[in-house]
Amino acid sequence: MNLLRFFPPALMLGSILLAAPGGAAPQTIKPGETWPDDRGRHVQAHGGGIIKLGDTYFWFGEDRSEDNDPGKRYVACYSSKDLAHWTFRNQVIKLSDPENFGPKWVLERPKVFYNEKTKKFVMYMHIDGPSPTSDPRNGYALARVGIATCDTVDGDYQYLKSFRPLGLESRDIGQFIDDDGSAYLVFESRPKRGFYIARLSDDYLDVEKEVCFIRSPLEGGAIVHYDGLYYAIGSRLTGWAPNANKYATAPSLSGPWTEFQDIAPPETKTYGSQSTMMIKVAGAKATTVIFMADIWKPKTQWDSRYLWMPLEIGGGKLWLPEPRPWTLDMETGEARIVE
Ligand code: GAL
DSSP, rough: OOOOEEEEGGTTTTEEOOOTTTOTEEEEETTTTBBTTTTTOOOOOOEEEEEEEEEEEEEEEEOOOEEEEEEEEEEEEEEESSSSOOOOEEEEEEOOOOOOOOOTTEEEEEEEEETTTEEEEEEEEEEEEEOOOOOTTTTTOOOOEEEEEESTSSSSOOEEEEEEEEGSSSOSSEEEEOTTOOEEEEEEEETTTTEEEEEEEETTSEEEEEEEOOOOEEEEEEEEEETTTEEEEESSSSSTTTTOEEEEEEETTTTTOOOOOESSGGHHHHHHOOEEEEEEESSOOOOEEEEEEEEGGHHHHHHHHEEEOOOOOTTTTOOOEEEEEOOEOOTTOEEEEEO
16 A cells, blocks of 8 residues: 555645554644643744754744743743754743833744854844833834844843834844845834835844835735745734735745735635744755744733644745644655644
8 A cells, every 4th residue: 555645746745745544753743732842831932933053943932931920021942853842942031121111012023043253143023012102002002123142042142122123113023044044034014014024234233124025914924935936925914813824926035026825725814823934944855845823822822822834835836735733854854744
């Protein structure tokens, strides 16, 4: 019996395999379920970002643990070599209000970049809260990015400053590191209603240059460079509530970008999730692009889940298959659906 079969190439599923029922799947990623770390606690890395150093991935994200001090904001860091088993490293940010933002300040969607020149790790985060000059009910009026740095990937990051990138309102942020190593911040901006892709300065401590403004009201911006094309995914602006995420493609980061199209059946609202990042795993046989998304639980944030799935991608098309447990072979780069 043929235990493995390829999905039809017409569906651009070249790297996704079906695994045999009962087949050994030691590193199964289970979209939507709790994801225990090495201590058996659900990973707290919501709205996260991932960087790879050598053969190790580091996942940073909002740590919304129920027992956190409500006066502080936390970012946790985990490491993994297979993207399935995650070891808790540190609460790399445990921050009391750093600039008198007031009790309602927020720190969301942290993203860490490693700067080769300065040998520093630079964390960008969405910093927000009511502004002294606006309606106090508007908790997202500051619209800034904050920066914190560290000499080691999982040390205690030191908060430096906050600002509006390119002088513009910035809310959800995303990170993109191109194949040549150049680092970009993606940020949603109003009132222009769209998102920017902007290059970081040499030391990564500033956002230097607008590369593109994509005029579409989308946030949760995620970008991947795959087989000669850039693919961007974003979600509509519906707060914690899920919506139908969309994608567009472009031959270069500066565009021109196609119209946005659904990444999944729109009625599923991206299977209840919101985009945060895409990562590309290139192995000996295949390159898999993983869609990383958050399934938010606004009232029990610590229990918010993750939807990670290998995408069907290629030739300008992108599709999020219905979430199912799957495994990833780091050697071959092949993703395997567990039946
Ligand atoms: C979402 C955003 C989250 C968080 C939330 C608050 O749109 O992606 O990061 O800011 O709104 O309502």
